Each structure stands twice: as C-alpha cells, then as structure tokens.
Amino acid sequence: MSQPFLYFALPDIGEDEIAEVTAVLRSGWITTGARARQLEDDFATYVGKGSEGPPLHAVAVNSATAGLHLALEAVGIGPGDEVIVPTYTFTATAEVVRYLGAHPVFVDCDPDTLNITAEAIEQAVSKKTKAVIPVHIGGLTCDMTGILDVAKRHNLKVVEDAAHALPATHNGKTIGALASDATVFSFYATKTITTGEGGMVVTADPDIAKRCRIMRLHGMDRDSFDRYTSDKPSWAYEVVAPGFKYNMTDIAAAIGIHQLRRLPSFHAKRGDMAQRFRDALSGLPLIMPAMPPAGDQHAWHLFIVRLTSDAKLNRDDFIRAMTERGIGTSVHFIPLHRQPYWRKTYRLDAKQFPHAENAFKGAVTLPLYTRMTADDEQRVIAAVRDLLG
Numbered sequence: 001m002s003q004p005f006l007y008f009a010l011p012d013i014g015e016d017e018i019a020e021v022t023a024v025l026r027s028g029w030i031t032t033g034a035r036a037r038q039l040e041d042d043f044a045t046y047v048g049k050g051s052e053g054p055p056l057h058a059v060a061v062n063s064a065t066a067g068l069h070l071a072l073e074a075v076g077i078g079p080g081d082e083v084i085v086p087t088y089t090f091t092a093t094a095e096v097v098r099y100l101g102a103h104p105v106f107v108d109c110d111p112d113t114l115n116i117t118a119e120a121i122e123q124a125v126s127k128k129t130k131a132v133i134p135v136h137i138g139g140l141t142c143d144m145t146g147i148l149d150v151a152k153r154h155n156l157k158v159v160e161d162a163a164h165a166l167p168a169t170h171n172g173k174t175i176g177a178l179a180s181d182a183t184v185f186s187f188y189a190t191k192t193i194t195t196g197e198g199g200m201v202v203t204a205d206p207d208i209a210k211r212c213r214i215m216r217l218h219g220m221d222r223d224s225f226d227r228y229t230s231d232k233p234s235w236a237y238e239v240v241a242p243g244f245k246y247n248m249t250d251i252a253a254a255i256g257i258h259q260l261r262r263l264p265s266f267h268a269k270r271g272d273m274a275q276r277f278r279d280a281l282s283g284l285p286l287i288m289p290a291m292p293p294a295g296d297q298h299a300w301h302l303f304i305v306r307l308t309s310d311a312k313l314n315r316d317d318f319i320r321a322m323t324e325r326g327i328g329t330s331v332h333f334i335p336l337h338r339q340p341y342w343r344k345t346y347r348l349d350a351k352q353f354p355h356a357e358n359a360f361k362g363a364v365t366l367p368l369y370t371r372m373t374a375d376d377e378q379r380v381i382a383a384v385r386d387l388l389g
C-alpha cells in the first residue's frame with residue numbers, strides 16, 4: 001500500500017483567506033488599496049508589540065527580493081559600494097546588491113548556527129563597506145547585538161533579510177523591531193506565512209519608509225489608492241525618481257491579513273513539531289538545528305539537519321532514499337560561492353568558506369509545516385531512523 005507523496009512544504013490557506021480574496025475580486029479594487037494598507041498596519045503593530053521603541057512603518061511589496069532592493073536603495077547603496085552578505089543564504093540576498101551596481105562581499109558562517117557572525121563581518125570591513133545583510137537562517141536569530149555593535153563602530157547600514165524570521169525574537173524583541181535600518185520579510189508560498197508572492201519592509205525610520213513607498217511604485221509621490229481617495233485631483237502626481245513596480249496587490253494582501261492572524265497558532269505548531277523531531281531523531285548520526293540562546297525565539301521556518309561523516313549514507317543518497325519512500329526534502333543552502341555567477345564574478349574559492357562548505361556537505365531540510373498530520377510526522381521520523389539508525 002503506497003502512501004501519497006509527502007511534499008517538502010505546503011501553504012496553509014484557510015476559508016477566511018479564500019473568502020477575503022473573493023471579496024476583493026468582487027469589489028472592483030484588486031490592486032494596491034485598503035487591504036494592502038490594512039496588512040501594513042497590522043504587520044507594524046504585530047512587530048512593534050511589546051517594544052517601547054519608536055513607531056514602526058511597514059511597506060508591503062510583491063516579494064522580499066523587491067523589499068531588499070528597496071531597502072538598500074533607501075539607505076543609499078550605490079555603484080561601487082560593498083555590502084557584506086553571508087555565503088550561506090539564498091541568492092536573493094546578494095543579487096539585490098548587484099541591482100544597485102554595488103558588490104557583495106561574501107563571508108563564512110558560524111559552524112553551529114549557520115548564521116553570519118559579528119566577527120566575520122568585522123574582518124570583511126573595508127573602506128568601501130556601506131552595509132551588511134544578516135540572514136536569520138531557518139528562523140534562528142543572528143547575534144544581532146554583536147552585529148549592530150560592529151555596524152555602529154564601522155558606520156554600516158544594517159538591512160536584515162528576515163525571510164525566515166517571522167516570528168523570531170532577539171533579547172525578547174521581535175525581529176523587525178531591532179535597531180537595524182530596515183528588516184525585510186517574505187510571504188513566498190513556503191514561508192511561515194504567505195500571500196502567494198509578497199514581502200514587507202519594516203523600518204523605524206520615516207525617511208526610509210517614505211523612499212520605499214515612492215520607489216515601489218514608479219518613483220511617484222502618490223500611489224493610485226491615495227489619488228482616488230484624497231480630495232486632490234486623481235490625475236495629479238509627480239515622478240521624483242525612476243522607480244520600480246514592486247507594490248503588493250489587494251488580492252495578495254487579503255490572504256496576508258488572515259495569515260498574520262493565524263501566525264501565533266502556526267508558530268506554536270511548528271515549535272512543537274520541531275521539538276518532537278529533535279527528541280525522536282536524537283542518537284542518530286545527525287547534527288540537530290542549533291537552539292536559540294535564552295531570550296531569543298526561533299521561528300522554525302526550516303528544520304535543517306546535517307548528516308555527520310560517519311552516517312551510513314551521504315547526503316545525496318539520503319535524499320534519494322527519502323524520495324523513494326515518498327518524502328520530499330530540500331537543501332538549504334547551496335552556498336553562493338558554489339554558484340557559477342558568484343564564483344566567477346568574484347573569483348570565490350571554497351577554501352575561503354570552510355564552515356559553509358562543511359555544513360553544505362551534510363545539510364538536508366526535513367519537511368516541517370502546519371498542514372502536516374501526526375501520521376506525516378511519524379512517516380518522516382520512521383524513514384530517517386530506518387535510513388540512519
């Protein structure tokens with residue numbers, strides 16, 4: 001008796017999301033409008049909750065990649081600048097630096113957390129360094145205290161790639177509410193909440209928020225919703241820069257409004273599942289994902305394990321065997337220094353990144369998402385134990 005294939009990830013879309021999307025479709029206003037505004041307000045409130053910092057601004061965009069581009073542009077990154085990024089991440093983190101004619105400077109990861117470290121950043125700083133993009137891999141918060149300290153001493157802008165980090169915290173503060181210049185979240189289909197495609201820039205700096213709002217819509221000083229709802233004539237706007245087309249539709253925002261409301265229950269479920277995986281998979285030749293220090297909360301977007309060198313199977317064979325058992329897995333990440341474009345353009349050598357190389361060799365991400373049933377979970381556990389025990 002064969003079971004259906006267990007996908008590596010699935011979105012968790014409820015009837016409330018579907019009803020809200022239907023209402024948007026029937027309303028006649030399907031692009032950026034009242035729902036996008038509402039999602040921005042709800043998101044800023046969510047991230048700012050419990051922190052006594054300045055009020056936060058949230059800018060909804062059509063992807064985190066767009067959001068990272070906007071944030072870097074808004075903090076003033078331009079041609080010839082250097083921006084420090086981890087090699088252990090998705091290519092979007094580095095490609096946005098190239099969009100602006102600037103150069104990513106790749107650094108190795110911490111061998112335990114897989115995150116970029118304050119020390120690695122400090123060693124990579126040059127006269128041209130203008131910014132750093134920390135990435136909270138899998139949802140485990142970077143040492144933001146250390147990173148913000150290095151950034152302050154070297155006058156670097158900090159734009160967090162928080163694509164995995166909703167809802168993660170550092171020292172009790174929600175990611176997005178720290179002292180970084182901007183923090184960017186992803187609502188891609190596999191992330192902890194989704195809008196199909198989408199993202200959010202969060203910042204405490206009103207000037208950065210304003211610049212992102214203008215640049216996400218053609219560099220126009222008023223978006224069309226503002227034009228049709230204010231008393232100034234709706235045809236009047238000024239183009240103040242050659243902007244982009246990065247706005248979020250109300251169709252997408254309608255999904256996001258309900259996904260955000262469900263985030264606490266999604267997160268509780270992910271955390272419980274991660275704990276059960278850790279317990280059930282202990283004693284195998286596997287390195288479990290690092291746990292957050294006291295005061296930090298893991299978002300549990302990804303459950304990344306690493307096969308040790310004494311495991312019966314290597315990583316590639318393990319993935320093949322899992323697929324044969326009908327279980328999807330993934331690899332986070334193929335380090336950027338291994339990708340042809342980055343390797344050739346910046347003459348990168350694997351020897352510069354020993355920790356990322358070592359982590360990549362054994363890394364495999366197990367399925368962990370809210371639509372998994374107790375049976376699905378047991379299937380994953382049984383397959384891993386069978387293959388590696």
Ligand SMILES: *Cc1c(COP(=O)(O)O)cnc(C)c1O
Nearest residue numbers: 063064065090092163186187188
């Ligand atoms: C998913 C992801 C992104 C890009 O998010 P999009 O919303 O798909 O643009 C950026 N960085 C990291 C680390 C990611 O995993």
